Amino acid sequence: MKKFKLGLCQLLVSENKKENIKNAEKMINSAADMGAELVVLPEMFNCPYNNSYFPKYAESYPDGETIKMLSKISKERGIYLIGGSIPEKDDKGNIYNTSFVFDKKGNIIGKHRKIHLFDIDVEGKISFKESDVLSRGDSLTIVDTEYCKIGVAICYDIRFPELFRLMVLKGVKVIIVPAAFNMTTGPAHWELLFRARALDNQVYMASAAPARDENASYISYGNSIITNPWGSIVGKLDEKEGILIKEIDLNRIDEIREQLPILKHLRKDLYQISLQK
Ligand SMILES: O=C(O)CCC(=O)C(=O)O
Numbered sequence: 440m441k442k443f444k445l446g447l448c449q450l451l452v453s454e455n456k457k458e459n460i461k462n463a464e465k466m467i468n469s470a471a472d473m474g475a476e477l478v479v480l481p482e483m484f485n486c487p488y489n490n491s492y493f494p495k496y497a498e499s500y501p502d503g504e505t506i507k508m509l510s511k512i513s514k515e516r517g518i519y520l521i522g523g524s525i526p527e528k529d530d531k532g533n534i535y536n537t538s539f540v541f542d543k544k545g546n547i548i549g550k551h552r553k554i555h556l557f558d559i560d561v562e563g564k565i566s567f568k569e570s571d572v573l574s575r576g577d578s579l580t581i582v583d584t585e586y587c588k589i590g591v592a593i594c595y596d597i598r599f600p601e602l603f604r605l606m607v608l609k610g611v612k613v614i615i616v617p618a619a620f621n622m623t624t625g626p627a628h629w630e631l632l633f634r635a636r637a638l639d640n641q642v643y644m645a646s647a648a649p650a651r652d653e654n655a656s657y658i659s660y661g662n663s664i665i666t667n668p669w670g671s672i673v674g675k676l677d678e679k680e681g682i683l684i685k686e687i688d689l690n691r692i693d694e695i696r697e698q699l700p701i702l703k704h705l706r707k708d709l710y711q712i713s714l715q716k
């Protein structure tokens with residue numbers, strides 16, 4: 440199948456975990472009602488994006504309440520679901536920023552633990568140090584679907600082009616990056632990063648972000664987005680809660696790669712990137 444409908448859910452995240460889970464379920468249902476076959480949630484959609492909340496909101500696979508809801512709804516609605524991300528606890532007590540991915544029968548088909556932790560300090564604007572609380576993941580995440588291979592990364596991961604090129608060299612055609620940019624780096628870099636990764640790799644890129652809450656300790660930029668292999672924006676939300684549904688046409692990837700064969704023109708005799716683990 441060369442075309443499918445992608446749905447992004449941009450939801451408002453509160454301090455109430457149960458409410459967040461309920462809201463996510465409601466929005467997934469709406470996206471499915473609107474015809475989405477692959478639905479995406481934002482980064483940390485069940486928990487405010489703040490280190491002090493992550494340990495308390497963390498849950499383990501497979502018994503966590505958020506994880507169970509995601510599996511149930513993907514089965515009920517017969518959709519692929521990229522469950523944004525949530526704080527995940529392993530059996531050693533490490534906490535990760537993790538995206539759980541489900542197929543149309545509610546089976547888990549992928550689990551991405553954010554590889555690059557968001558440790559930044561932009562003077563006078565924003566500081567964040569995920570590594571104070573979170574551990575980092577160590578693997579690429581690629582899932583097989585009936586449409587194509589789909590890559591998954593989380594937020595700050597998008598700033599590392601090697602990761603995306605590696606996924607594309609492994610045959611990925613669509614890359615989903617649940618994210619929560621902020622009011623400093625969002626206006627400056629958000630669109631640019633999604634357009635650039637799509638253009639560099641001639642793939643579709645998409646992200647769902649939390650809706651903006653001006654009273655939160657970390658203010659999300661919102662602007663959930665889909666970019667295409669030509670580097671253009673296919674659709675984008677504003678800062679409010681909302682759902683974006685767009686058709687993904689995989690034929691466009693083949694056409695553009697035929698006309699502008701940059702992946703064929705790689706000088707692998709001169710340079711190469713490889714996975715070390
Ligand atoms: O890279 C950025 O500017 C934002 C990253 C971020 O918010 C995150 O990784 O959660």
